[in-house]
Amino acid sequence: MRNAEVCAIFREMAAIMEILGEDPYRIRAYQRAVQNIENLPEDIAVIAARGELTKIPGIGKELARKIEEILATGTLQKYEELKRKVPPGLVELLQVPGIGPKTAKLLYERLGVKSLAELEQLAKEGKLKGLPGIGAKTEENIRRGIALLRSVEERRPLGLVLPLARAVVNLLREKAPVKRVDLAGSIRRFKETVGDVDILAASTRPEEVIKIFTTLPLVAEVLAQGPTKASVRTGDGLQIDLRVVPPESYGAALCYFTGSKAHNIRVRELAVKQGLKVNEYGVFRGEERIAGATEEEVYAAVGLPYIPPEIREDWGEIEAALEGRLPDLVELKDIKGDFHVHSKYSDGAATLEEIAAEARKLGLEWVAICDHSPALKVAGGLDAPTLLKKKEAIERFNAKSPDVKLLCGVEVDILLDGTLDYPNEVLAQLDVVVAAIHTGLRQSKEVQTKRLLAAAANPYVHAIAHPTGRLLGEREPYELDLEAVFTAAARTGTWLEINAYYKRLDLNDINARAAAARGVEFTIGTDAHLLEQMEFLELGVGVARRAWLTREKVINTLSYEELLARLRAKKEVLGE
């Protein structure tokens, strides 16, 4: 994939043009192109080879030509020219919170600042204040902005932030004079990582709400505070923003703060064409507010049906909504089972009984117990005799359990040559076979693809677990021809897993959507090794919804009896 390479160049060009003070709409065109290219499920070089670059939204003739130049030469004439106009370190100044293009330019022209390091030095020495528009406070903010940039400031996995975010919402519901409080922003859209937490409240006494928020015990620092809006930072550096609006504006504000920004812009453009104005207070015709209390009302006012938060990304949902073909997305309450849980038999912490009890608590009907195979010695992979003992134990459990049923499964390793870590005679005796790569992660694209294709072709393999192997913030996906994998999965009736463990979320939203378009069906598995990790199921559902999946595409919506029938079907299609 060369998408990141193209994006890096366009992104830096936009930053340089900002510093140079060039046409903001041209800059936005580059930024919009970056956003759209980043979200492509396909290699841009392949799209270019088909001559379809201008089919990408925001890519016209000129940017298409530039992309082709980058693909052919590895760089871009115009980019090289721009770089010569601005010292290399100046662009990185834009990463400091509070420093935009104007300030960066000012710092360079008046003080000769050419890098983050130089800026840090001057800020420490107190030499920034006195510049036009920069006083002692701005200087202090710049100092702290740099320190923050240096410390962590990365996006965090959604699964880590969600419990804290919900706790803050609950605190506000208890303590503050609010009519409503909800999470908004990327958390509400179930994006896999979170930059900061956005919370929205409806109240007729906003200043009291803000006061209570900024004095919560978990607040380490108040970054900004006005009568209706505040930003704070927690002890471990997480930023939380709260906005308070009047109840009659709550729906409009919830739309506004849920985003995505790209989605909001499209909605506002639609409104403008109809002579309307949309902001966080409502939908307006002239001075008159014609909608705003609920999100449904806001969408209806601009001629759209309600669009679920998870797909508000400007990935085609506006067009789909206008044409009345929005998907009926799968919901957490549709999910009847967890397809991938580890037990004490391998490296899980819980017994069969404990897992079943947790499933009952979560309202599930079935759980596939998928422990590791022998090759994964570190994870206590089971030898075949032990596996058969597990099968008997599960049968005994099921005989006594009228509601929750367990399925005897494995997460069998796909070995380097594409063969599986159990012989087919063993696999044939199991309810569920999930195959996965855990070793040999650095093989070539050809080898990795062959391994997955071989696994998919096995008549006993029901699903491929965490197909790309990525770990959020820790490990890149391994090299893979995803198109080939999707095609093979569709042809063989092999399901692809949406692994719901918070660090994996693999397949991700974009890839799952591309796979679904190829006719692939999906399993959702938490890969839980501890009981409480079974709650990650909702993260998997979030990915599925972001991938536009309906319940028909998700195997977990089947009842136990329906599932057993489907599990047998693959053997009959491809079996001996």
Add this chain to the structure above:
DNA sequence: GCCGTTTTCGGCCCGACTGTTTTCAGTCG
């Protein structure tokens, strides 16, 4: 630089907070 039911030119989403300034530019989301 993109784009088109205001279509090949002339538009391009909207408002809050900060810090500095005496009415607003810059930044952010």
